[in-house]
Amino acid sequence: MLFYASFVTVMVLLVITAPIALLFGLGGAIASRSRILPIRWFGNIYTSVVRGVPDIVFFLFFVIALDQAFEWIRHQVKCPDWTEPIRQGSDFVVCAQAKLPLSSSPQWIHETYGFFLAVLTFAIVFGAFAANVLFGAMRAVPRAQMETAEAYGMNQRQAFWRILVPQMWVYALPGLSNLWMILIKATPLLFLLGVEDIVYWARELGGSKSGVFEYPHPDWRLWYFIGLLFFYLGLTRISEVILARLTTRLSHGQATVGGEAQRKAAA
Amino acid sequence: MSCAQTIQDYALRSIGFGERLLPRSDFTLCEHFVLIGSGMIWNVYFGALALFLGFFLAIAVALGKASSNPWVRKPAEWFIFIFRGSPLFIQFFLAYEAFVLLPKVGIEIFGITAETRWLTRAWAGALIVLFLNTAAYSGEIFYGALRSVPKGDMEAADAYGITGWSRFRRITWPTMMRLAWPAYTNEAIFLFHATALVFFSSFPAWQQRGDALYYANYFADRTFNPFVAYPIVAGYFIVLTLCVIMIFGLINTRLNRHLPQEHRAKIRIRPQIMR
Numbered sequence: 001m002l003f004y005a006s007f008v009t010v011m012v013l014l015v016i017t018a019p020i021a022l023l024f025g026l027g028g029a030i031a032s033r034s035r036i037l038p039i040r041w042f043g044n045i046y047t048s049v050v051r052g053v054p055d056i057v058f059f060l061f062f063v064i065a066l067d068q069a070f071e072w073i074r075h076q077v078k079c080p081d082w083t084e085p086i087r088q089g090s091d092f093v094v095c096a097q098a099k100l101p102l103s104s105s106p107q108w109i110h111e112t113y114g115f116f117l118a119v120l121t122f123a124i125v126f127g128a129f130a131a132n133v134l135f136g137a138m139r140a141v142p143r144a145q146m147e148t149a150e151a152y153g154m155n156q157r158q159a160f161w162r163i164l165v166p167q168m169w170v171y172a173l174p175g176l177s178n179l180w181m182i183l184i185k186a187t188p189l190l191f192l193l194g195v196e197d198i199v200y201w202a203r204e205l206g207g208s209k210s211g212v213f214e215y216p217h218p219d220w221r222l223w224y225f226i227g228l229l230f231f232y233l234g235l236t237r238i239s240e241v242i243l244a245r246l247t248t249r250l251s252h253g254q255a256t257v258g259g260e261a262q263r264k265a266a267a
Numbered sequence: 268m269s270c271a272q273t274i275q276d277y278a279l280r281s282i283g284f285g286e287r288l289l290p291r292s293d294f295t296l297c298e299h300f301v302l303i304g305s306g307m308i309w310n311v312y313f314g315a316l317a318l319f320l321g322f323f324l325a326i327a328v329a330l331g332k333a334s335s336n337p338w339v340r341k342p343a344e345w346f347i348f349i350f351r352g353s354p355l356f357i358q359f360f361l362a363y364e365a366f367v368l369l370p371k372v373g374i375e376i377f378g379i380t381a382e383t384r385w386l387t388r389a390w391a392g393a394l395i396v397l398f399l400n401t402a403a404y405s406g407e408i409f410y411g412a413l414r415s416v417p418k419g420d421m422e423a424a425d426a427y428g429i430t431g432w433s434r435f436r437r438i439t440w441p442t443m444m445r446l447a448w449p450a451y452t453n454e455a456i457f458l459f460h461a462t463a464l465v466f467f468s469s470f471p472a473w474q475q476r477g478d479a480l481y482y483a484n485y486f487a488d489r490t491f492n493p494f495v496a497y498p499i500v501a502g503y504f505i506v507l508t509l510c511v512i513m514i515f516g517l518i519n520t521r522l523n524r525h526l527p528q529e530h531r532a533k534i535r536i537r538p539q540i541m542r
Contacts, residue, residue, distance in 0.1 A: 049505070052504065053460070053500075053501040054463040054504060057501055057504070060497065061493050061497035061498075061501075184354075185353070186354070192467060221360075229349075229353050229357055232357060233348070237348075
């Protein structure tokens with residue numbers, strides 16, 4: 001039963017992460033376009049560092065780092081009169097009230113917190129990729145469009161939100177759809193982040209004995225993994241079909257090769 | 268212990284030379300750098316060898332996919348679909364479980380016993396997976412480039428009476444390489460990044476000989492401090508990425524040397540062709 005529930009976990013992760021990562025990406029792209037130099041540096045460093053390093057390094061890093069950062073902030077707020085150092089040798093010690101989640105809270109909160117950290121980590125990593133895509137897309141929007149907006153008396157902000165952002169999606173779509181594929185293919189890494197996802201259960205149920213049970217069947221992990229393989233193949237295939245439809249829809253009436261081809265076909 | 272001593276002990280630790288025991292406590296910054304750097308040997312090994320071997324299979328797969336014969340085209344299409352459509356992580360698991368199930372003593376083929384044990388070791392098993400994986404991704408890239416070879420080039424070849432193998436070798440193949448190269452650079456970068464997964468999927472690090480991330484994880488687990496080990500790995504990978512971009516950039520310049528300056532394709536990371 002938990003095995004089937006873990007498929008839902010993966011889907012939920014995908015559905016939650018994608019918009020958040022897009023938001024991060026929009027933020028990153030806007031930061032890279034900023035006129036203020038430090039913000040632009042921040043945006044550029046964010047995108048280029050995350051792209052230059054394997055994502056798994058970030059997954060391993062952020063889960064611990066975010067956890068410690070949150071606990072540290074809560075520690076500063078909740079126990080200001082704590083005198084001992086936080087790092088004692090190889091231990092990370094914060095006061096009991098600052099623990100996240102509280103040691104008294106039930107099991108499901110622990111699991112949700114772990115899941116939340118995973119979502120945040122995915123959003124940070126994929127946000128950087130999305131920022132890169134959106135940055136390129138914003139530059140691809142024809143300059144004349146922005147000039148027209150200025151001629152109509154829109155200010156910078158209005159031109160950005162009313163002209164640039166609606167038009168950039170068609171240029172961003174190939175990159176974003178590729179990103180969606182990568183996101184799907186990154187979800188098995190959840191297992192490394194300590195979330196009990198499908199890979200975890202495939203290993204547990206497939207093995208002839210796990211920590212809790214001894215199963216009557218021999219080692220079935222191969223078959224479970226073949227099952228997972230088909231699950232992912234199906235997922236990517238369905239996404240491909242849907243994204244292809246979306247591309248057709250979005251290029252309708254655009255000043256691109258795709259849009260032009262549609263116009264000619266209709267005429 | 269001085270840093271020179273540490274380098275002597277641990278610089279080649281990941282391939283089994285030097286001190287047998289890993290440091291256990293009171294890690295110095297030097298130990299971090301040396302041991303993680305030693306692990307990079309594996310990353311470079313997996314990446315470079317898989318890329319080199321995968322290159323040839325990729326060309327074969329691309330030609331297969333472009334073939335008009337369905338008996339050749341279909342297998343190539345399925346190969347690309349399966350390896351591009353599923354996560355590398357699952358591929359590693361699957362390959363490992365499959366290799367483990369092979370009989371331990373070896374398989375009898377025509378009276379010769381083929382050893383199968385080495386397949387469960389990371390150096391061979393993971394290499395095979397990475398090789399097939401990169402062949403599929405680059406196969407798709409080369410196929411795309413093959414489709415966009417200018418029609419005029421082929422017609423000119425016909426006009427000169429160049430056909431068959433010599434046409435492929437002298438006209439199609441160089442143009443295909445030239446068109447595919449920026450995307451192929453991307454693929455190379457991401458393949459090197461993918462090598463970090465090897466010891467985190469099923470393949471065990473025999474005698475604690477692991478790659479860079481394996482050692483970084485070792486340190487981070489012991490010290491519970493992610494802010495030292497992981498940034499070092501990140502730094503090493505950024506340097507590796509820059510090296511890859513430089514080498515591929517040189518090849519790109521050579522491939523484009525006959526073109527006027529402004530027509531040359533620049534190498535930059537293009538997100539729509541990322542794996």
